[in-house]
Amino acid sequence: MKKEKENILIEVNGLKKYFPIKKGIFQQTVGQIKAVDNINFKIKFGETLGLVGESGCGKSTAGKSILRLIEPTEGNIKYNINKSLQLDQKFSKIDITKLTSKDLRKLRQEIQYIFQDPYSSFNPRKNVESILSEPFIIHGFIHNNDLKTKIHNLLSDVGLKPDHLKRFPHEFSGGQRQRIGIARAIALKPSFIVADEPVSSLDVSIQSQIINLFKTLQDKYQLTYLFISHDLSVIKYISDTVAVMYLGKIVEMANNENLFSNPRHPYTESLMSAIPVPNPKHNDDQILLKGDVPSPSNPPTGCYFHPRCKYAKEICKNEYPPLQIYDNNHHVFCHFSSSLQLRPLL
Amino acid sequence: MYNLIDISSLHVDFHLEESIVPAINGIDLAVKREKILGIVGESGCGKSVLALSIMGLIPSPGKITNGKILFNHNNSEIDLTKIDSNSQLMRNIRGNKISMIFQEPMTSLNPVFNIGDQIIETIRLHQKVNYSVSKQRTLKILNEVGFPDPATRIFDYPHQLSGGMLQRVMIAMALVCKPLLLIADEPTTALDVTIQAQVLKLMNEIKLRFKTTIIFITHDLGVIAKMADEVAIMYVGKIVEHAPVNEIFSNPKHPYTIGLLQSMPTLNRQRNKPLSTIKGNVPNPGEIKSGCNFYPRCPKVMSRCKKEEPLLLNSSKNQKVSCFLYN
Numbered sequence: 168m169k170k171e172k173e174n175i176l177i178e179v180n181g182l183k184k185y186f187p188i189k190k191g192i193f194q195q196t197v198g199q200i201k202a203v204d205n206i207n208f209k210i211k212f213g214e215t216l217g218l219v220g221e222s223g224c225g226k227s228t229a230g231k232s233i234l235r236l237i238e239p240t241e242g243n244i245k246y247n248i249n250k251s252l253q254l255d256q257k258f259s260k261i262d263i264t265k266l267t268s269k270d271l272r273k274l275r276q277e278i279q280y281i282f283q284d285p286y287s288s289f290n291p292r293k294n295v296e297s298i299l300s301e302p303f304i305i306h307g308f309i310h311n312n313d314l315k316t317k318i319h320n321l322l323s324d325v326g327l328k329p330d331h332l333k334r335f336p337h338e339f340s341g342g343q344r345q346r347i348g349i350a351r352a353i354a355l356k357p358s359f360i361v362a363d364e365p366v367s368s369l370d371v372s373i374q375s376q377i378i379n380l381f382k383t384l385q386d387k388y389q390l391t392y393l394f395i396s397h398d399l400s401v402i403k404y405i406s407d408t409v410a411v412m413y414l415g416k417i418v419e420m421a422n423n424e425n426l427f428s429n430p431r432h433p434y435t436e437s438l439m440s441a442i443p444v445p446n447p448k449h450n451d452d453q454i455l456l457k458g459d460v461p462s463p464s465n466p467p468t469g470c471y472f473h474p475r476c477k478y479a480k481e482i483c484k485n486e487y488p489p490l491q492i493y494d495n496n497h498h499v500f501c502h503f504s505s506s507l508q509l510r511p512l513l
Numbered sequence: 514m515y516n517l518i519d520i521s522s523l524h525v526d527f528h529l530e531e532s533i534v535p536a537i538n539g540i541d542l543a544v545k546r547e548k549i550l551g552i553v554g555e556s557g558c559g560k561s562v563l564a565l566s567i568m569g570l571i572p573s574p575g576k577i578t579n580g581k582i583l584f585n586h587n588n589s590e591i592d593l594t595k596i597d598s599n600s601q602l603m604r605n606i607r608g609n610k611i612s613m614i615f616q617e618p619m620t621s622l623n624p625v626f627n628i629g630d631q632i633i634e635t636i637r638l639h640q641k642v643n644y645s646v647s648k649q650r651t652l653k654i655l656n657e658v659g660f661p662d663p664a665t666r667i668f669d670y671p672h673q674l675s676g677g678m679l680q681r682v683m684i685a686m687a688l689v690c691k692p693l694l695l696i697a698d699e700p701t702t703a704l705d706v707t708i709q710a711q712v713l714k715l716m717n718e719i720k721l722r723f724k725t726t727i728i729f730i731t732h733d734l735g736v737i738a739k740m741a742d743e744v745a746i747m748y749v750g751k752i753v754e755h756a757p758v759n760e761i762f763s764n765p766k767h768p769y770t771i772g773l774l775q776s777m778p779t780l781n782r783q784r785n786k787p788l789s790t791i792k793g794n795v796p797n798p799g800e801i802k803s804g805c806n807f808y809p810r811c812p813k814v815m816s817r818c819k820k821e822e823p824l825l826l827n828s829s830k831n832q833k834v835s836c837f838l839y840n
Contacts, residue, residue: 221705221706221707221708222705340794340795341556342794343794370555370556370732370795371555371732371734371773371776371777372555372772372773372776372790372791372795373555373794373795374776374778375776375777375778375788375789375790375791376790376792378778378788379787379788379790382787383787397705397706399706399780400777400778400779400780400782401778403778403780403782403784404778404782404784404788423784427780437707438706438707439780440710441706441707441709441710442706442735442780443709443710443713443733443735443736443738443739444735444738444739444779444780445734445735445737445738445762445774445777445779446738446762447738447739447741447758447759447762448759448762448763449738449739453710453714455707455710455711455714456707456710456711458661459675459677459678459708460675460705460707512780512781
């Protein structure tokens with residue numbers, strides 16, 4: 168039991184991010200958008216947690232709050248550090264939410280972020296060489312004579328050529344830009360990477376190259392990923408554990424196999440069934456959800472999913488379901504998760 | 514049953530200052546009546562330009578330089594490339610006989626007019642009916658596309674609606690004049706999967722109920738498998754394979770089609786094996802000067818592929834492929 172605890176790299180407890188809604192000339196706060204509402208998860212060292220959900224469910228906000236690119240409202244994020252970063256906070260297990268901005272900056276060597284749209288995350292006036300040397304300069308490796316070799320190694324890691332160094336971001340295709348984004352993220356040999364929809368703006372034939380690259384780098388540098396995507400098939404391919412989010416809350420979390428072979432939340436079931444299968448002979452009785460995702464500023468009462476859920480009963484309208492834990496750490500928030508017979512992935 | 518649209522050797526060039534970009538480089542395509550033709554391709558392959566050339570809406574500096582687009586209607590043939598895109602005849606066809614749904618419903622509707630007036634405008638442009646009749650028709654069509662509570666929400670503005678509802682408005686607007694051909698350009702790409710499933714179901718119902726012919730453009734092979742009767746695969750301004758949907762998925766011929774199908778991270782794929790990929794990047798149109806456009810990325814490239822351009826020929830009765838491996 169104790170050993171298992173040591174393997175956990177990051178542990179998120181009760182993370183919340185509320186955005187105030189302000190109105191009127193005095194900018195009074197009239198309400199709150201609960202973008203991320205009390206989520207908990209752990210990621211083991213060297214593993215990938217896939218965070219999946221529809222647009223507006225708060226998955227990106229969750230990713231950004233973990234790195235404090237957005238300041239979280241509540242909660243703590245325990246991070247198991249195994250490098251000497253000379254932080255002021257002297258613990259091996261630090262709480263990211265309590266770090267000073269100076270320490271936070273040092274921690275950025277350890278935790279990196281990859282953005283959805285690589286083009287808008289680069290300075291268009293900088294060429295690849297200066298984009299990739301920047302992390303080294305910021306973190307004080309400027310006197311390092313082997314900066315050039317390091318950058319060349321980075322390029323070969325992500326499958327780019329040395330003659331790309333003098334080019335600017337606009338001269339690359341989407342897939343190549345994402346490779347530069349990945350190179351920048353792994354420059355300082357971090358342990359943990361938050362990848363926010365890194366393949367969703369890419370074409371299918373390029374998408375598979377980048378997914379493979381993520382896997383190769385994970386094996387090579389023992390990286391831990393929080394992989395955010397709306398695409399369940401990408402998530403299934405890359406993740407060890409999958410967390411399904413709906414309206415700011417995680418509704419189901421389990422290891423990859425369990426989630427897909429034995430879903431226990433109706434939302435997971437309908438999400439899996441909604442994905443078009445690339446086989447025209449596929450037997451087609453999709454579970455169609457009614458209506459749209461409600462607004463997080465005004466979530467439904469009780470279980471947030473009940474207005475769209477075909478299994479909803481009276482209790483679902485009034486009470487948010489408690490957490491239920493099944494075998495293999497399968498977490499579900501549903502009143503009827505023990506009795507429902509949900510359709511697994513076909 | 515004759516074809517609704519017959520496209521032959523269509524070329525569309527964009528005349529830029531330094532160069533000429535051949536966005537569509539010789540396309541032959543027949544659209545059968547009351548069927549859904551799926552057009553699949555990666556970004557920049559010219560699938561949207563193909564749709565816009567049927568509509569007569571190619572943006573400047575693009576021009577149709579060669580070829581015909583025959584529109585068969587009322588036992589007569591009209592060559593759409595020969596009609597001025599601002600002429601009265603084209604205006605009668607566009608939005609009335611042929612209409613289009615665009616990728617982003619958010620940006621395709623006018624934000625300063627309410628949705629009801631925008632649909633009513635379409636009706637009154639094409640049909641001689643008064644306001645109250647067209648309002649009745651608007652309510653009816655909104656109801657038919659599953660727009661919730663049209664009577665109270667008909668005069669909502671686009672920003673008051675969600676993406677899925679806006680796409681229903683777009684579909685209603687495209688269908689209100691009962692077009693013969695509906696062109697849907699990535700209609701569900703901007704939507705979430707659960708909303709996408711709703712819209713796809715709606716479009717399948719529409720095909721049956723209105724007997725509309727649909728050209729469905731997408732990059733998503735999963736959506737194609739669900740929707741299309743026939744599929745044309747495009748690569749850099751050309752069609753490389755054209756076959757019935759079952760053929761494309763069970764017996765793909767062109768190396769590009771095979772590569773596309775294998776590189777998808779489908780839900781039943783094994784996790785520990787790397788995904789197969791197509792090496793390299795999609796070239797820009799006009800970048801490859803001679804031979805087959807796909808040869809730099811093709812795993813089965815032969816010396817002939819670098820010199821000669823393959824033609825789109827029948828490899829079996831109803832499967833056409835443009836590759837030297839088969840002809």
